[in-house]
Amino acid sequence: MKNDWRLTNQIDYLSCKTLIQVPYTPYSETWTHDHCEFCSETIDETTKDAYCTEDKYHWICKDCFKDFKEMFDWRIKNN
Numbered sequence: 166m167k168n169d170w171r172l173t174n175q176i177d178y179l180s181c182k183t184l185i186q187v188p189y190t191p192y193s194e195t196w197t198h199d200h201c202e203f204c205s206e207t208i209d210e211t212t213k214d215a216y217c218t219e220d221k222y223h224w225i226c227k228d229c230f231k232d233f234k235e236m237f238d239w240r241i242k243n244n
């Protein structure tokens with residue numbers, strides 16, 4: 166897993182973060198979608214089970230969340 170192609174420098178800004186699971190909400194009104202921080206999959210209003218940081222700036226798809234949650238030690242905040 167350490168050499169996974171999806172890993173770049175996310176550990177610098179996503180390690181030990183609190184994540185929330187919400188329907189996609191654009192960070193800016195001019196944006197229509199975002200991309201997973203790891204695999205770049207498109208995340209938009211049709212995406213189910215995406216995760217984001219509390220400021221809704223960084224988005225993570227459910228597959229990457231599952232694969233990296235132990236490595237990054239994420240906490241999930243329930244609404």
Ligand SMILES: [Zn+2]
Nearest residue numbers: 201204226229
């Ligand atoms: Zn992903």
